[in-house]
Amino acid sequence: EAGVTQFPSHSVIEKGQTVTLRCDPISGHDNLYWYRRVMGKEIKFLLHFVKESKQDESGMPNNRFLAERTGGTYSTLKVQPAELEDSGVYFCASSQEGGPVYGYTFGSGTRLTVV
Amino acid sequence: QKEVEQDPGPLSVPEGAIVSLNCTYSNSAFQYFMWYRQYSRKGPELLMYTYSSGNKEDGRFTAQVDKSSKYISLFIRDSQPSDSATYLCAMSEPGGFKTIFGAGTRLFVKA
Numbered sequence: 001e002a003g004v005t006q007f008p009s010h011s012v013i014e015k016g017q018t019v020t021l022r023c024d025p026i027s028g029h030d031n032l033y034w035y036r037r038v039m040g041k042e043i044k045f046l047l048h049f050v051k052e053s054k055q056d057e058s059g060m061p062n063n064r065f066l067a068e069r070t071g072g073t074y075s076t077l078k079v080q081p082a083e084l085e086d087s088g089v090y091f092c093a094s095s096q097e098g099g100p101v102y103g104y105t106f107g108s109g110t111r112l113t114v115v
Numbered sequence: 116q117k118e119v120e121q122d123p124g125p126l127s128v129p130e131g132a133i134v135s136l137n138c139t140y141s142n143s144a145f146q147y148f149m150w151y152r153q154y155s156r157k158g159p160e161l162l163m164y165t166y167s168s169g170n171k172e173d174g175r176f177t178a179q180v181d182k183s184s185k186y187i188s189l190f191i192r193d194s195q196p197s198d199s200a201t202y203l204c205a206m207s208e209p210g211g212f213k214t215i216f217g218a219g220t221r222l223f224v225k226a
Contacts, residue, residue, distance in 0.1 A: 004158070031212070033212075033213075035214075035216075041218070042117075042119070042215075042216045042217060042218050042219075043159070043203065043216040043219075044216070045213040045214065045215075048212045048213065055212060056212060056213065058213075059213065091158055091159070093158070103161050104159075104161060104214070105158075106158030106159050106160070107158050108156065108157050108158050109156075109157075109158055
């Protein structure tokens, strides 16, 4: 079974530009999560999809971040315009059942650097 | 105050040593307690989870939860160089979908 795939693996953009991160979850996993780790900080929850619906987006930092999951398959996370503090590693995870104890599978992350 | 506190280390031990990793937390509503392992340039991988208080053992790994002290531990017996990684504690509330992570402890096991 293919794992959670994220791309790009790295992205370096200038402040003010737009970047779109993509996550392909494990096939059949209805639950998809985005997390982020900024330098020196903990991994923090951004949002949770169940199929194509946003279940919880309480962790989204501000309205420069937009997540979508059209058709309940892959998801994108767009940052527009990017700011320096958006630099960090963005992780996507998916699970078949709801809730973290059923075993998230994380992707390897997208390392975003805003210069 | 952070919800979850974890010493970032690094922690360096010789091969074969017993490793003790710990976290404290402040939210008494947490009921699910997890340990993730993360290798460099990879995503976190779930190692173990425990519901409420108690111990759970899986091979060389033992997870302990003491809810009265709001303290959780992960013990690694007979540590191996392949155990070198960052270990993250994580917690969630019942019915919750979001996981709260500790900062992670970097572990180095020297051959």
